[in-house]
């Protein structure tokens with residue numbers, strides 16, 4: 001395939017998503033991939049503007065779309081508009097996600113539903129919306145951002161863990177469904193990564209967590225973005241249905 005690839009990244013304004021947008025657009029990942037990128041965000045307009053400014057002289061095209069990833073109809077409209085702007089879609093990164101932690105005894109029904117919608121239904125929404133285009137062109141790279149807690153569990157996060165375990169199951173089902181069309185579907189399971197999401201942890205919680213990480217530090221968003229870039233590159237053409245854990249050795 002020649003020319004820039006065309007990528008859609010959900011949750012592209014902050015943390016891991018922002019690093020993924022930069023990896024795909026601003027750098028040439030694995031030396032073989034450079035993408036025009038449309039990213040989706042929910043609330044932070046200044047963050048969207050900032051990232052467009054940062055990437056504007058990279059030689060790739062970058063577009064921002066404000067939409068709620070858990071909304072099916074909004075997704076259809078947003079993806080249609082993104083594909084029109086980009087002139088197609090080769091890569092989808094399902095990254096947007098939220099937490100609403102609590103012990104199950106105290107968890108409200110809405111906290112469960114909101115997390116499942118933002119983290120799991122969004123993956124269904126966006127994957128379905130790009131599928132026809134990818135199937136038609138017989139090429140696609142889909143990467144879903146899961147979490148290590150989906151593999152080992154975590155007290156106080158039953159909604160979040162269920163959503164991310166769902167993302168892993170969905171990844172494997174889609175990998176089987178789409179392999180014959182040369183569309184690969186993989187998941188990346190980050191450990192503890194320094195972003196707004198983990199900012200809520202107290203210093204004590206953070207210190208205790210770092211003690212459980214053999215590499216002795218929390219991850220940074222770029223640690224995840226580089227693996228996502230690899231999975232979208234032609235170095236990963238023969239990898240599908242996999243969950244790649246990126247956690248400094250915390251789970252093994």
Ligand code: NAP
Pocket residue numbers: 010011012013014015016017040041042043044045047067068069070095096097098118145146147148189190191192193194195196197198
């Ligand atoms: P973050 O810093 O909180 O950023 C979340 C991003 O998702 C933001 O760009 C946000 O947009 C967007 N977003 C959230 N809900 C949305 C919605 N309903 N519609 C559209 N966009 C929405 O989070 P992060 O730490 O980078 O996490 C990124 C992904 O990695 C998530 O799926 C998370 O579960 C996963 N993960 C993170 C960690 C970690 O330690 N940080 C570990 C494992 C997995 P706005 O800013 O506009 O709201």
